[in-house]
Amino acid sequence: MDKVKIGLTILSIAIIVIPLAIEVYAYKDNLEGIVLPPQIQSLMNGNNSGATAGTQSSPLASLPNFQIPQSAGQPQYDPTTGAFSYPFNFTNPLSTQLSFSQLSAQVATENGTPIGNISIPQAISIAPGANSIITAVGNLDPTMVNQLAAQYQNGTLNIALNNVNVVVGGVNVHIDHIDAGSISSLESMANSTGGT
Amino acid sequence: MARKINWLGFAAGIVTLVMLVVSFFEPWWRLTVGQNLIKINASPIYTSFGIFGTQLTVPLIWAANLVAILTFSACGIIMLIYSLIPTKPYANQLLGFSYKKPLYAVVSFVALLVIILLIAGHFGVYIPINGSATVTLPGSWTSGATVSALVSAAFLLPFWLAVAAAALCLGAKLFHGTIAKPIVNPEAATNPAVIAATAA
Numbered sequence: 001m002d003k004v005k006i007g008l009t010i011l012s013i014a015i016i017v018i019p020l021a022i023e024v025y026a027y028k029d030n031l032e033g034i035v036l037p038p039q040i041q042s043l044m045n046g047n048n049s050g051a052t053a054g055t056q057s058s059p060l061a062s063l064p065n066f067q068i069p070q071s072a073g074q075p076q077y078d079p080t081t082g083a084f085s086y087p088f089n090f091t092n093p094l095s096t097q098l099s100f101s102q103l104s105a106q107v108a109t110e111n112g113t114p115i116g117n118i119s120i121p122q123a124i125s126i127a128p129g130a131n132s133i134i135t136a137v138g139n140l141d142p143t144m145v146n147q148l149a150a151q152y153q154n155g156t157l158n159i160a161l162n163n164v165n166v167v168v169g170g171v172n173v174h175i176d177h178i179d180a181g182s183i184s185s186l187e188s189m190a191n192s193t194g195g196t
Numbered sequence: 197m198a199r200k201i202n203w204l205g206f207a208a209g210i211v212t213l214v215m216l217v218v219s220f221f222e223p224w225w226r227l228t229v230g231q232n233l234i235k236i237n238a239s240p241i242y243t244s245f246g247i248f249g250t251q252l253t254v255p256l257i258w259a260a261n262l263v264a265i266l267t268f269s270a271c272g273i274i275m276l277i278y279s280l281i282p283t284k285p286y287a288n289q290l291l292g293f294s295y296k297k298p299l300y301a302v303v304s305f306v307a308l309l310v311i312i313l314l315i316a317g318h319f320g321v322y323i324p325i326n327g328s329a330t331v332t333l334p335g336s337w338t339s340g341a342t343v344s345a346l347v348s349a350a351f352l353l354p355f356w357l358a359v360a361a362a363a364l365c366l367g368a369k370l371f372h373g374t375i376a377k378p379i380v381n382p383e384a385a386t387n388p389a390v391i392a393a394t395a396a
Contacts, residue, residue, distance in 0.1 A: 004286040004289045005289050008274075008289060008290075008293045011293075012293070015266040015267055016263050019259045019260075019262035019263050019266070020259050020263070022259070023259035026255075033255065034255045034256045034259075035254060035256050036254075037252065037255060039250065039252050040254070093248075094233075094248040094249045094250075095248065095249030095250050096232055096233070096248065097231075099231060128249060169230045169231045169232075169233040170229075170230030170231035170233065170345055170346055171229070171233060171343060172342075172343070172344045172345065173341055173342070173343050174341065174342040174343075175341045175342075176340070
């Protein structure tokens with residue numbers, strides 16, 4: 001009976017000690033790696049060879065295959081209707097399918113004067129690692145565009161996006177205000193006759 | 197005389213081993229954020245973190261999972277052995293080794309989950325332990341953006357098998373008192389020496 005008790009005690013100890021000892025031995029040169037494997041350290045540090053400078057703080061930028069969305073053509077604007085479209089390339093950096101259910105924003109000047117609204121017309125689903133052209137469409141107020149074109153004829157126009165709503169992969173992101181950058185060719189856009 | 201079998205112990209051993217096998221394919225508890233953007237599979241047998249489709253495992257947790265696999269294997273097998281020989285002198289030792297472990301595993305797993313979710317709640321992230329809820333991240337984490345997602349959490353089949361195994365193990369322990377009751381000769385029952393020896 002004592003032999004059984006001793007045997008069971010030894011078994012209990014061995015079951016706990018042996019796996020932990022093996023793990024410690026396997027990571028003896030990098031004990032930190034037992035708790036934080038390299039993939040997690042990489043995610044925490046935001047290391048990324050694919051992303052450009054300035055995106056390091058973004059959680060997406062820590063993904064190995066993340067690329068900043070690239071323009072896939074010139075913005076198209078129809079001054080008669082105010083219809084606007086802008087195609088851009090987006091590569092899904094994830095190992096899982098990514099769906100954009102909603103992407104909408106109000107376009108405004110840096111002073112907050114609304115120019116129009118943009119959105120994606122339908123939900124888009126992108127396979128892992130695949131590239132897709134996402135076209136943002138919207139309506140820009142022709143009067144505002146012409147007025148701003150005249151106003152900024154010799155300069156650039158800084159535009160902002162207000163009330164940006166993105167639903168990606170079931171996650172809702174709302175940003176009140178983004179400085180979207182500068183448009184230096186607003187006049188040419190205003191004179192453009194190209195439709196969507 | 198018919199051989200005595202502790203049927204509750206037998207069922208406990210079988211359910212423990214079945215739970216162990218099923219746990220290799222499904223976790224005890226799963227948390228999903230959005231459309232599988234983040235998926236956490238938690239189980240004493242196999243725990244993994246899926247972040248943006250990439251599966252991550254923590255070596256220390258993996259070692260703990262290995263401990264649990266070996267513990268449940270030993271527990272299930274020893275409970276089966278015990279259930280077939282419940283009247284042997286060492287049966288009590290075998291039962292004592294195996295009956296508590298599934299209960300401890302279930303209780304400590306739930307307690308650990310609750311503690312982790314309470315800690316997350318302390319930081320403003322309120323995650324349900326079972327069911328769905330829209331979780332909004334604190335603004336300080338998201339540079340002022342409002343980020344919210346549907347979070348779903350659920351206890352899956354292996355967890356309920358573990359609960360069943362724990363209940364059966366407790367039942368086996370209670371039943372052991374009945375099945376392993378020593379058969380006392382009526383004549384010996386009147387002998388004070390035998391009574392004293394039985395009590396000891």
